[in-house]
Amino acid sequence: MKVKHTGKEPLIRLSKRTDISIFQAIAVRAAAILIALLLCSLIVMAITGGNTGFFQVYADMFKGSFGSSRRIMMFLRDISALLCLGLALAPAFRMKFWNIGAEGQAIIGALAAVTVIKKMPFLPPAAMLAVMLCASVIAGAVWGIIPAIFKAKYNTNETLFTLMMNYVAMQLVRCCVILWERQPGSNDVGILPAGNFPKLFGVDYGINILVVAVLTVVAYIYLKYSKQGYEIAVVGESVNTAKYTGINVKKVIIRTMAISGAICGIAGFLLIAGTHHTINTGIVGGEGFTAIIVAWLAKLNPFYMLLTSFLVVFLNRGTAQIASACGLNSYASNIIIGVVLFFIIGCEFFIQYKLFLRHPRKKEGV
Amino acid sequence: MENKAAIELRGITKRFGSVVANENISLTIRKGEILSVLGENGSGKTTLMNMIAGIYHPDEGQILVNGEEAAIHSPKDAYDYKIGMIHQHFKLVNVLTATENIILGLKEKGRYNVEKSAERIKQISNAYGFEIDPHKKIYEMSVSEKQTVEIIKVIYRGAEILILDEPTAVLTPQETVKLFQILRNMKQDGKAIVIITHKLHEVLSISDKVAVLRKGKYIGTVETQNATEKSLTEMMVGKAVSLNIERPETKNQEVRLSLTNVNMTNKEGVAMLKNVSFTAKSGEILGIAGIAGSGQKELLESIAGLRQIQSGSILYQNPQTGKEENLRDKTPMQIRNLGVRLSFVPEDRLGMGLVGNMGITDNMMLRSYKKGKGAFLQRKQPKSLAEKIIRELEIVTPGSDTPVRRLSGGNVQKVLVGREIEAAPTVLMAAYPVRGLDINSSYTIYNLLNKQKENGTAVIFVGEDLDVLIELCDRILVMCHGQISGIVDGRKTTKEDIGIMMTTVKNETGNEESK
Missing domain, CATH: 3.40.50.300 (P-loop containing nucleotide triphosphate hydrolases)
Incomplete structure (x- = not known):
């Protein structure tokens, strides 16, 4: 016999947990975040050669989001933008439709809103906003429906399709920017003359925040308590079961992607009317992709997404602040964000599995 | 005369989370003997065999092969110990021939020579009475031929200890008779054979000894000649069961x-x-x-x-x-x-009839969610229906919201059949x-x-x-x-x-x- 093993167990063994309590799970996640923050501080200290104090890092990070009342508003504005895109992705992902085209669907929504401002300057302010909203919703929905139709009819790969649609949207914006730019070659459309949100109760970005807050509740109810939400869940779990039940799978795919795209369109509308008041190809700024992390970290639950988008925006703003305070560039902030997300995603493994080390008593044997 | 022990299990325990799949099991598999492992669903038969075949590792206890303590970490280790398992679901490459599948992944000395391997396969076939064309492609084969390839595969790799997981589930009676003849030939040759099956009459006709498991515990081993269908069922279930299926007049x-x-x-x-x-x-x-x-x-x-x-x-x-x-x-x-x-209980329970990640209540809704006005779901009625089915069919579950995929096979089936029957x-x-259902659950379904x-x-x-x-x-x-x-x-x-x-x-x- 060519057996070369001794009677040893493997050094580390995994076993699936089924019985973790909610407190244990929270403790594991909290520990992961603490370790990640500790590591971040050490990294920053190492990069700056010890010029930064250990707790200075956290103070800077906190300042990034809560340093002034203006910063707090911008913090909330950024959360609402990211959360809105996360909410858009939730129904598609729950259906196991890998929509990575939120970026493009939001861009096209923004473009539609700007087109309304440019082509219908005669509209009174309230009507202007209403028409912009409709245009954005329709544009986003169309951008979502196109890959859905191909998926439903010809079973094309939605990941590639939605991804490519991002670039189509971006090129359309580039084309329109050239048409509308103030000086040829400047790539600058300038601040748009109309279609801006008024302040809500004297608060900047108040409407952005309100709209997304309402959407969060609506999305939660839609997914959990509506018949359509149930159909989405069944299709996502098993297409065969859906067919067996009599659900029209193609219809559900197309309808759900229309909703997903439409919410992305709303996100684009908010960016134009509430945030930027101008348009360029980077208007969504990759948030459409970041929203994928937000959605999955929250296990597609709209209320958890509130927490995850809070976390991601807090990190973004905090690390940017650290970078500027310590004279580092944006790579440093990306490293820190990477470290924190690594720990947060990695700790899920310890929630799912339990590790066993080799039995000590085995060592004396064989 | 007792035959020599090929494998000895001592105090094997295996847990999955809080579930104890095997508890302190000690069992001996002997050379030149056919051992049946019998037990209801979820009694831990397959888990136990998977530990011998290197798919799982026991939490406690030892496995002795030929009297020496062995550490089996992977199916490859198992082959090194001359242990081969034939799984219920075949693991063959469809576009390759029988020979190619058999030598796939083997590191033989010398150059790759299909003819030589085919020759050896023929020798093995003749020795034990297999009927096989070494050059036939898998996709052209019947289920029984595929199973033959799987068995030859493990013998070709030198297995002296064969474990077969429900081999007769896919065979016709005639094919089963043939398979049993081959198993007897292998027994004559001194191989140790373990067979997992649900069918009691097969246990009685093929095996020398029967080891019975119940709820993860080892109940005992009996000589087949002293056993009857009734006595085995009682060991398995723990109480007397009537084995007659009723057939009311039409x-x-x-x-x-x-x-x-x-x-x-x-x-x-x-x-x-x-x-x-x-x-x-x-x-x-x-x-x-x-x-x-x-x-x-x-x-x-x-x-x-x-x-x-x-x-x-x-x-x-x-x-x-x-x-x-x-x-x-x-x-x-x-x-x-x-x-x-029209009610339909499909073959693929969790893939078609039910949604594994949903609870019993939500699975009841598969049939009725469209009922009622408005855009929102009515969960009240499905919930009381779920509770009724749990009560009447004695479904073991922590609650009506536990995902059905966590239930045992018998309980999953009761949920599905219960829902379809409720539709009158x-x-x-x-x-x-x-x-895949155990005796008790099967009789519930027949009734x-x-x-x-x-x-x-x-x-x-x-x-x-x-x-x-x-x-x-x-x-x-x-x-x-x-x-x-x-x-x-x-x-x-x-x-x-x-x-x-x-x-x-x-x-x-x-x-x-x-x-």
Whole structure:
């Protein structure tokens, strides 16, 4: 016999947990975040050669989001933008439709809103906003429906399709920017003359925040308590079961992607009317992709997404602040964000599995 | 004289989370002996065998191979210890030949030489009585041929200890007889053989000893010659069980469903159903027998509106209106909207009949979620239905919201059958409803089907255990290669007759043609 093993167990063994309590799970996640923050501080200290104090890092990070009342508003504005895109992705992902085209669907929504401002300057302010909203919703929905139709009819790969649609949207914006730019070659459309949100109760970005807050509740109810939400869940779990039940799978795919795209369109509308008041190809700024992390970290639950988008925006703003305070560039902030997300995603493994080390008593044997 | 021990298990314990799958099991497998491992579902048979085959590692206890403590970390280690397992689901590459599959992944000395390997395969075949063409491709093979390849594969790798996980589940009676002869030959050759099976009469005919597990615990090993079906069942279940399946007399028979000349081809253009014609009557159980993949699944799915047929008709007689409804080219939803009360228990329970990640309540809603006005779900009624089914069918679950995939196979099936019966069907189709279920659960299902029959439902039962079909069904329809090779009376036919019909098709001129 060519057996070369001794009677040893493997050094580390995994076993699936089924019985973790909610407190244990929270403790594991909290520990992961603490370790990640500790590591971040050490990294920053190492990069700056010890010029930064250990707790200075956290103070800077906190300042990034809560340093002034203006910063707090911008913090909330950024959360609402990211959360809105996360909410858009939730129904598609729950259906196991890998929509990575939120970026493009939001861009096209923004473009539609700007087109309304440019082509219908005669509209009174309230009507202007209403028409912009409709245009954005329709544009986003169309951008979502196109890959859905191909998926439903010809079973094309939605990941590639939605991804490519991002670039189509971006090129359309580039084309329109050239048409509308103030000086040829400047790539600058300038601040748009109309279609801006008024302040809500004297608060900047108040409407952005309100709209997304309402959407969060609506999305939660839609997914959990509506018949359509149930159909989405069944299709996502098993297409065969859906067919067996009599659900029209193609219809559900197309309808759900229309909703997903439409919410992305709303996100684009908010960016134009509430945030930027101008348009360029980077208007969504990759948030459409970041929203994928937000959605999955929250296990597609709209209320958890509130927490995850809070976390991601807090990190973004905090690390940017650290970078500027310590004279580092944006790579440093990306490293820190990477470290924190690594720990947060990695700790899920310890929630799912339990590790066993080799039995000590085995060592004396064989 | 006791044979030498090949494998000795000492105090094996394996836990999955809080579930103890195996608890302190000690068991000896001897050379030149066939050991049956018997136990209900979830009693830990497969877990135990998987530990010997290197798929799991025990939490506690030792495995001794030929008297020495062994550490089996992977299936490859198991091969090094000359242990080979034949799994229930074959692990073969379809486009390769038998020989290529057998030598796949082996590091043999010298150059790659298919002819030499084929020669050795022939020697092995002759030694034990296998019938195999080493150059035939897997996709051209029948299930029994594929199984032969799997067995030769482990012998080719030098296995002295063979573990077979439910090998007869996919075989006809004739094929089973052949397999058992081969196992006996291998036993003569001094190999140690472990066979996991649910069928008691097979245990009695093939094995020398029977080891019984119950709920993860080892109950004991008995000599087969001292055992009877009744004594084994009692060991397995822990109490006396009646082993007779009832068959109430049929009454008030009316035609409920009639199929005429149904033809169906699948996406690849292969004919799956050829000229299928039969009727299902109220108040009777119509059994469907056939080797797996003979078109049973396609037949039921065509009736349920899940597949499109190319020609023929499917007609339903509505007992309430007396009207005749055409079910062809209709979706399941359209069929339901016609007032046709057709229930279907599909073969793939978690992949088609239920949603594994949803609780029992949400699974009840699969049938009824559209009911009620408005855009929102009504969870109240499904919840009380779920609780009723849990109570009446004695489903073991922590609650009506626990995901059904966490339940044991028998309980999953009770959820599915319970839901379909609650719809008060006039036609109930069940595909392999007792597959993988233990004795107690199986009898619960038989009783439910019988109750439906007495209520005047037309029951269609696709089964694989011919003994059960013959005991339970009023008429048995036998399928072979998508055709009906005969419909026989369940009270008069024999297993052998059905076995022959399962492999023989009558062609159009009436001559019998063997396949």
